[in-house]
Amino acid sequence: MAFTPALVLGCVDASVQGGSGNGDEGSDFGVGEVSVGLVEINQGTRVDVAVDGVAIDPEARTSALYTGRDAWLGVHVEVSEDWAPRSLEARLSLATEFESWTLSQTRFVSTSADAEASVRVQDDPEGSFWFVLDAAAGQTDPGLRYAVELFEADGTPLAAAGSEGFEQAGFEAKTMGVELVVVPVRYAENEPGLDGGVLDDLLDGFYERNPITELEVTVHEPVEFDGNLFELGLLLPWLGELRASEGAAPQVYYHALIDVGEPTLGGLRGIAGIAGDQPGDDVDRVAATVLWSGNPGLSTVTFTHEMGHAQGLVHVECPGAAPDGVDGSYPHADGLIGARGVGLLRADIFAADGAYDYMSYCAPRWVSDFTWGRCAERIELLSSWPESPPPSAGLGERVLMGLITPQGRERWWWMPSAGPSSSASRAAGPDRLELVDVDDVRHELPSTRTWLSDERSQWIRVSVPAELAERGGTWTRVRGELRAPVSLGR
Template structure:
């Protein structure tokens, strides 16, 4: 077997082992929203908020920087942490304890922290500075700052309207034991009235909630050399294609890294038409036999990519299949050979379609133990009766860490449904995290 390897790692943020009740196994951020300056916690940066003036006699003099005081009127409503699906880690002035959390927080994975707030009706637009204080078990302390012209209350659908920070794994900010506290400041005299909820947690820094267990995803990508029906088509997977595939899997899986390996093409000469009943079963059998012969680690998934020059099997314009998994395996070592899936790989004009990428994520979900999710117009079979939302909605704000695209909870559906647009919420996030950390295996 000849192989090429692509290892694209991205890390992000979180700290306590979460007590979760639903963990059974079975759009763009601005630069100002992400980038904050770093300073020692005892003297946070003011992002250049000093002023320069001139004396009455015309001689230029540098005035002292303004004194900073707790911002008046503005009130923090929540601090949200989002690595793919959002959850509150503080509400008002209170820290959210583990029992109140909704999702696992993955160590060494970037995490976006959003500070949501309200302002009164008589608010006078002005600049407010948020300071995110961080402390770590190794004794480090740092403060990230962001200045924002606040004109109205924040909106969850806009990254630009909230104070938005990124805890970066590469900077050591996404580690177990990290604590946080957020404060809002403004120059003396800028606002009127008394401070409201200007600091949270109000009783001092508390845990972000990063898990101690590592989690990674290993997938062998198997391009198919299709010779059925007189065809002779090789699914061409370029480095750029691999990067897009890795992005799709990384954004929708609670892991530190996605490790993709590109297999040499597998020749398949049987005919694969548009029959949804026989589907891709013959191909899946061949790929399962390949996996068994190569005997990879138990935590390696095999995913076949089939190019027939169209989106659906047999080029049936919607009557065929987009993809198929061989089964829905459990977490045991004895079910490793069932970690096999296939997807139609359509590249009109040389670029993978979004539907092909979504199909890969969906079919891979089956190999992680996920059943279908019901949605009103989906028509899927084998739906999981324990899914919490009766319409298959994701239930929490989603965020693509690479794309910086927001996903609305009341609009988007779980990616294991047949409805679009699709993302994931806490329920699927937690189930796949449990599977990823239980199947992490030895690092190689």
């Protein structure tokens, strides 16, 4: 059945009904003017699709909209000063080439919707009309068109959102995939409990705050950590080795969950690498979150936060919590999210000034438009990589990695190279790695240093030609006068 835009067009000029000439005093029917001020589609963060009845071209919007992910469509009405409060119906018509839908909502309208507010009609009479678009039903398909109309409660047409009638919603069929391996860590006879919705909470919180259409999660068999875990960061080399030994593709994230018997380990709830955007930055696509059985809910935002680091994000400053290494390009004051957020699974709305970015340390935490955009870039890029890297990637090279803990302890291990890495564009760090090989020949290699997310631990990375790595010998880290033996393994 075809949709007829004319059905909508006919309503446009009916929006204005002057008060005085409109009959008897007993009824406010028709008094004042109402129009659709803003139409927004929200899949986690606000994207304006029409302002004052004028559609915004998908190319000119603040973010893409994604097919295969549910969406909320918000209709924010504006009323004139002489508006007589009364019930209105908002009708949303949706159409694809194959199907059409009409959704309707009626509520009492007393003032203009606060276009910045977080409320919706179910919670507050001053809220906006919100419609849920169901991805599974095809309501986020590419080519979906929409039209918004307002009616008096008796069905008299009032206003339409766009003078052209149906407009393109602008959903794009991009693959926004994240591949994630969750590794429960057995440590000191503890194992994190993932049942009873605990794991679901972690994953849902991550999904809701990221532009993901396909979240592919593998829950690993529990793995024993038998070292002395005096620093949470020690989990990352261990996890990196596991990741490498299992031949994970460069885009795959490994995330360890550990119950250390208390909410933090030395004040840390989580730690992660801060990954660049090259395949060979896979060493940083590791994270660990403390999942304490006493209160697993503490870990939900931490899990998303650490995934943020592993996706290349650093911290965002907020009042009373100013970590080092904050992102100076963050655009919103006080670390606020700056754009209304919608939690698709929790069915909740966050006002632009009602939550802080999840890369900050202030609560409540949601995703800003800025962080959403940064993760969108990263997710789109990693989704474009092949399932397994070409056999030539990283050939002829091995990576020697070192962790330096805040106490100055070192832990070294070998990684295969997954190809180019961001370290190639970094300035050399203060350390040189010296190899005295089995033939007593001395070689010196430069290294790079990067911080882990705790801003206290550091990675040292050395690219080693495969022939040198195979030859073997004695490795020493040299920094000025300092000569520290490099011992591989725990």
